[in-house]
Amino acid sequence: MDDKPRLLKKWLDKFLVINLFVIIGGSFLFLIGALSSIYGILLPYKIFQELWFPLFIPAISLFFTAVLVEALFNQINARKG
Numbered sequence: 001m002d003d004k005p006r007l008l009k010k011w012l013d014k015f016l017v018i019n020l021f022v023i024i025g026g027s028f029l030f031l032i033g034a035l036s037s038i039y040g041i042l043l044p045y046k047i048f049q050e051l052w053f054p055l056f057i058p059a060i061s062l063f064f065t066a067v068l069v070e071a072l073f074n075q076i077n078a079r080k081g
Helices: 003-038 043-080
Strands: none
Touching: 003 043
16 A cells, blocks of 8 residues: 555656756746847747747746645645655
């Protein structure tokens, strides 16, 4: 019975690591888009703008929510033990 929560945490951790790489990739895409728009190449920035609301906003929100929930669980476990 103890294996099921452990397996769920393992998969959740993997998902959050992938989510972190999506956020890092988005920051690189933004950086490339901002630098290329200085030189008149607008395509990378337009791609970033198209992906902002459907991909990067939920990824950032999920990341910060997971960080806050983890901190809350750690505070609760610290008070119990």
